[in-house]
Amino acid sequence: MIVEYIRYELKTHQPSELVEAYRLAAPQLEAAPQCHGYELSHCVEEPSSLTLRILWTSTEDHLQGFRKGPHFPPFLAAIRPFIGEIAEMRHYAATDVEWHR
Template sequence: MRDEGRDTTAAEYNPEISLWRRVLILEHAEIWIKPGQQADFEAAIIQGLQTVMSRAVGMRGYKLHKCVESPERYVMQISWNTVDDHMVTYRQGPLSPKFRAMVEPFFAQPPVMQHFELLTKDGPDAEDARN
């Protein structure tokens, strides 16, 4: 994971940092895969999201986007109740290694991941933006 220009890992996670304790968190991961493996990667990550990630405590939903201009580039967005649900419960639990085993062989480089909280929203479900 990258945070303010430095690499961080679950082992460095500090639950006392108030920024990381906020609720309704979006995990944003930028993924680059090895050329020519799009179909196999897409099958593997979709299966992993549906069968493994969907069972994670605190996981509220996910989106996977494929880049139009760069076919080896993807953006995965996972909504969590809290950063703790992702960085502690999920990362230190049995589901994380299962999911990573399914998708990691396709990575051209380690994904860049950060957490975001919603600032503002527009659209049909905007009234749910802070609920």
């Protein structure tokens, strides 16, 4: 499993607009077999900073499967206005350092 983090630093849009865009885009993630979950969070200290966390089966499945598949065009259409406000978009592999209550 790979975790993609997309961090937004909004300068021209409101946080509520990004949240609504991802509400529209979410069904495409849910329908994609490569996606195993997602979460959009906003920073408490800086509300114009939001981070999307997406669980993918692998980086290759994300880039070659999802992005070249039928769910990507409508997903991209929903979030396209915010692309210029992405501060980071990277894939991460989890380590064995974790704890959950």
